[in-house]
Amino acid sequence: MLSTFVSVVWESFLGTLNYYKASFLFQVPWYQNYAYGLLVISLVVWALEIAFPWRKNQAVFRKDFFLDLGHMMFNFFLFSAAISGFYALAENGFAAVGIQIDSFALLSLQSLPVGIQLLLFFVLLDFVQWITHVALHRFEWLWRFHQLHHSVKEMGFAAHFRYHWMENVLYKPLKTIAIMLLGGFEPEQAYIVHFAAITIGHLNHANLGFTYGPLKYLLNNPVMHLYHHAKALPEDHPYGVNFGISLSVWDYVFNAAFVPKKDPDLELGYEGDENMPSGFLRQQSYGFNKRS
16 A cells, blocks of 8 residues: 555656656647746746836845745745645545545536636636635744745745745645636646746736736736735734735735835835745745744
């Protein structure tokens, strides 16, 4: 039994590593090449930061720029490969007791037009992530891990992936539940949603000052997200504001939106952020101590 478990985990881990290897060697279709997709999106958003900086005095190589790149590489590639085996193991375990990926389906995407498939897939996954994000702020034991993301002092695109590996452990199962509700089916063109989410997330953390005009009530944006990272919080929102990932609409619907003005010079962080260690390994191991 143990050997079977180890085999499932190991094979999934190797499969993920081989996928990344094939991606780097251009052996997968371009629309499935998330490795170079991440690189291109990062370079484009960084170029926008350099050309149109909102905070004029912020250096191109801002504080913790390379540290955040390290977090990005770790979370996007290494840890996702490491944890893939455990999700494969969980899937096998559920299957063994008769629970399939479509067991809790509320509707089947396969019967819908492609455009509707992608829209529902995008909206439901974003809502699930919004709920998860609220929980990361609301519950103290989760907040200890999320503090790493909020320890950034100068915002830039790479801060998007400055987060603790435990957040991957939390987000992925809930995203899987969302897929199960959609009939266990991920649209063939889901890469559009994934690339869009990466782009919006990079832009939200970038040194840029736009809001999409009237669409700011629908889409999260750099001005709105900067208030999410502000050290000073409104008295009536002690756990935070502007929890949107890609969409801002959830914050407006559930009264969590707060954008009093465009202020590029907000002090970022949280009370006690001076206790966040400075090194990559120490940051990724932070949060397990209740005194964190």
